[in-house]
Amino acid sequence: MVKELSARYYFVVHDDDGKERLKYRSIFGLSIDAPDQDVILLGEAYGALKDEIYYAVEKNVTHIIK
Structure with a gap:
């Protein structure tokens, strides 16, 4: 059973x-039912708000195994 879903969006910055x-x-x-495409669309919208371009998306699913 899926307990939790999160996403990690990777981007590049330049240091000093x-x-x-x-x-x-x-x-x-x-939402634990979110398909991959919705997670990608969320990243595109969030990136537009933050003025960032995400080069990779990692979808993290936590399962209950007991």
């Missing part, structure tokens, strides 16, 4: 030295 660094933002408490 001009080097690229990979960072991420996590969104918790998503």
Whole structure:
């Protein structure tokens, strides 16, 4: 049984030295029935609000096994 769904969105920033660094933002408490496409669309909308481009999306599902 699925207990929880969250997503992690990865993006690139430049530090003070001009080097690229990979960072991420996590969104918790998503609907456990959300298909992959909805998680991607959420990332696109959230990225537009934050003025970020997400290069990878990680969908994290927590299951109850007992």
